[in-house]
Amino acid sequence: MIRAHTIRLNPTPEQESLFRQAAGTARFCYNWGLRAIKDALDQGVAVPTHRSLRDAFKQIRAAEYPWIFVVGKSAIDDAFVNLGRAIKNFVDSRTGRRKGKKVGFPSFKTRRRGYGSFYVANDRLTVDGHTLTVQKVGALNMTESLRFVGKILGATIRYRAGWWWISIQVEVDHTPPTHTGPAIGVDLGIKSLAVTSDGEVVENQKHLTSALRTVKRLQRSVSRKVKGSANRRKAVLKLAKAHFKVACQRNDVLHKLTTTLVRQASLIGIEDLNVAGIVKNHKLAQAISDVGFAEFRRQLEYKAPAVGSRVVAIGRFFASSKTCNCCGQVNANLTLAMREWDCPNPDCRAHLDRDLNAAWNIRDEAVRLAGA
Ligand SMILES: [Zn+2]
Structure with missing residues (x-):
């Protein structure tokens, strides 16, 4: 099973500059490929695949873009893979093969939305305790040591909220134990975050309300500053950090809930909420978008197999x-x-x-569907 651990980095100014260049390279390649696709669409000719774009770029790279910086060819290859994925998501969303919110046509990446990210292949990095070594960048400090033991598959280095982060993907050897816990149904609500069929109520997080007030205040502060000024840049960074803090707080709540659930229950019933459809109902939409239903489900589904638990999503027409x-x-x-x-x-x-009534129904339906 593949697990990922995201860790904050403490690069030196020189290393940061290398990161910025590598992320810039990835952004440049993505945009170069997207431009080629747009040109093909405009001319009505066959749209090139991301692989052919990658190969075409390699042909001309040395001659036309000799300045391009490479932390490893993986940063370039991955940019084309990302572009291919973005195009596929757009096409699948249009043809109905991809469910959920409609995905738009990819747009050019801009430096204005942060430095971005780049991919490092596993043959170009090593991890030892708190030390990460990346080829051409050297050794740098990680604020945590890697949580998982196993083969490192690769990593993405990303800039977010004023810091650099690495997300390391690890292939973990694992035989799940037999879970002996009961079945539990979870109803995600408005009044409370969640109610389980055991009668446990997870309250909505009040601290989020005050953190969101801070975000609003900082947004006003940004809009009052002169565009392009140093003060505006500082205010934008403050706002990004406040946004990031809210995201962390939300995620923290969800992590605690999902970890408790997979430990308690061998079978977890949840509702398959069509978030795009629910948006019509404003009250419910706010609650669900606040807690991030998709993230809730994603966490459950990756944590459950590790402890031998199962997640069953109940059809959205089930009147729980x-x-x-x-x-x-x-x-x-x-x-x-x-x-x-x-x-x-x-x-x-x-x-x-x-x-509670709904949670019981979800639990019973999950048991029925699981045939347990
Ligand atoms: Zn009755």
């Missing part, structure tokens, strides 16, 4: 909220404002918390 868990009666008139489940069946009259 509108069905009584006690008798199966459906109440189609249930609105978002109704926080309690009062069963309309006169023989049942179950009175439950709405989210």
Whole structure:
């Protein structure tokens, strides 16, 4: 199984400058390839593949772009792979092969959105404790040591919120244990972040509200500064760091929740939420986009196999909220404002918390689907 660990780096100013050049190279190659694709589309000729673009670029590189910096050819190759992926996502999204939010045609990468990133192949880097050694860049300090033991497959070095980071992909040898925990259903809510079928309620994070206020304040501060001024640049960096902090806080909450879940349960039922569809319902959209449903599911799905647990996503037409868990009666008139489940069946009259009822239904449906 492949795991990734992202670690902050402490490069020297010289190393930082090499990073900027490598990221610039990757950006240049991506844009060069995208320009060729756009030209082909304009002329109505066959669109070149990312592989043919990569080969064509290699042919002319020495003659036309002798200044180009290479931390290894992987940075260049990967830029074309990224471009190929961006085009594929766009085409698949258009033809309906890719679900979820529509993906637009790739746009040129710009330096204005940060220095960007570049790929380093595994034969060009070594890791030893807190020391990372990259060919042509030398040894540099990592703020943490690598969490996983195994073969390093490659790494991406990226600039974000004023720092450089490395994300190292490791192939981990692993035989999952047999999980003996029960099945758990999770209902992601509005009032609380999540309710499990065990009756556990994970509250929405209040500190996010104040962090988001800080973001708003810094946004105003940026817009008041003169474009191109040093003060504006400083304010933009402050804003980026505040955004980053919010992202970290959100992720932290999700990591704690998903780790607890996979440890507790051998089978985890979640709803397959179509986030794009839910956006129509504004109240629900805010809650779900705030906690990042896709990230929640991604974390569960990569953590579960490691402990021998399974994740089952329930179809989005399954009426988890509108069905009584006690008798199966459906109440189609249930609105978002109704926080309690009062069963309309006169023989049942179950009175439950709405989210708990939903979590039970999700758990039971997951068990049914898993055939367990
Ligand atoms: Zn009932």
